[in-house]
Amino acid sequence: MLLQLDNVQKYFNKKATVCEVDLIVKKGECVGLVGESGSGKTTLAKCILGLEEITSGQLLLEGRPLQRKRDRTERSRIQAVFQNPSASMNPRRKIIDTLMEPYDALKLKEISFLHNTTRIEKAKQLLEMVGVPADYLPKYPHQLSGGQKQRVMIAKAISTQPDLIVFDEPTASLDVTTQAKILNLLKDLKENLSMSYLFISHDLAAVRFMSERIYIMKEGRIIDEATKENLFLKELQPYTKQLISAFGDERSERLL
Ligand SMILES: Nc1ncnc2c1ncn2[C@@H]1O[C@H](COP(=O)(O)OP(=O)(O)O)[C@@H](O)[C@H]1O
């Protein structure tokens, strides 16, 4: 078991945003989390990432309790990619410096899947892995497309060789064609680098495309769980059926 959440709750002003959440991510697995806007997905992601303190319950990483304050190793093991890459990037920093933030901050010397060379060579290799030409390294964020920026953020996330990446609506700000390309890239990276993913989206089609197992969240609670295969077969909660029928359009067929 890589990540385990036991009865995790997060309250804001005595109101439960995340309520009695049990969730597991096994090694090598991509777990989906789907729910409508406001259901508490981002809050749960922030709790997992240590960006919010949980009100009660427990987070375990390989069986060891994970506190909000994380040491260097713990921080490198769980990375995140958020919805809006522009908001995650400092407009005045060159791509190379944004990309190499974890490398610089964690004083990483080696990234085992890269050739052990200079910082700039490492940056080039990381960019190459996400399909961005190396000549973008000295450029600034405004010179990149939305898709390219998100690719840089993905490269940054893999740079610490994480065990787990939490994706919170990673393609929500991108057009449909770019979305599909990025989702395929994520699948390839996961296989090549043997990582686990928690893939969060309000888009059931994208979640089903990515995930082997899917949790359905509503009003702060996990109300249902399915595998990719039995999503359309098993006895599902009425709410889950509603979500599925809302996605029973040509778009989900294209992705599925
Ligand atoms: N820092 C905060 N203070 C108060 N309420 C918050 C805070 N963060 C989130 N919430 C509330 O929690 C609810 C769920 O938000 P969020 O986790 O962003 O859901 P989702 O990502 O599923 O759209 C929202 O109603 C939001 O207002």
Ligand SMILES: [Mg+2]
């Ligand atoms: Mg959200």
